[in-house]
Amino acid sequence: MDAWTGPTAGNWVRRIIFGVVLALVAVVGGTAFRVWQVARENDRTPADAIVVLGAAQYNGKPSEIFTARLEKARQLYAEGVSKTVITAGGKKTRDNFTEATAGARWLTKHGVPQTATLPVGEGNDTLRSLRAVADQVKARGWRSVVLVSDPWHSYRSRTMSEDLGLEAWTAPTHSGPIVQERSTQVRYIFRETGALLFYELTKSPADDLFGTTMG
Secondary structure: OOOOOOOHHHHHHHHHHHHHHHOOOOHHHHHHHHHHHHOOOOOOOOOOOOEEEOOOEEEEEEEEHHHHHHHHHHHHHHHOOOOOOOEOOOOOOOOOOOOHHHHHHHHHOOOOEEEEEEEEEEOEEEHHHHHHHHHHHHHHOOOOEEEEEOOHHHHHHHHHHHHHOOEEEOOOOOOOOOHOOHHHHHHHHHHHHHHHHHHHHHOOOOOOHHHHOOO
């Protein structure tokens, strides 16, 4: 009977590769689950400020996606979640308005007093916009924020906000084009999973990986 010589070098390499692939699948799958899980949250706990993350605007008119976020923020304000709504987001080179200004104008036209709005028109991605927001929040002695964005964007924006020293929870919109079709939802979950993992690895926005709209 031949003596057992144990795994060969080739077998060890295959086992290591299999283990690495399995770990990657677990990390990606776990992150995707958290993106989906946090997307379902709708926390109306009172906060120092409601923060609406910017989206496209056209000469001062918010896009359909941005409008859905602003409407959710308006509802939260009406429910007394906070006395201040911060609108975030900068502008492209040729734009006349920042996303923040367009958002604040929409809110005042729909019943939110101008004195209750605080546009922070800096940053062309989620991370840089939230950095500017965090500076304004801390300058006023505030600490807690409830974030309003699309459901699939919630976990990443909350993670970034917490890294910036804010107490953050999420109340995403559940209306608008991003949440209407299942195929769109799946696509955004995968995109946000990649963007979040990229951020966790580099602490940088995912512009180079997914384009500037992902942040």
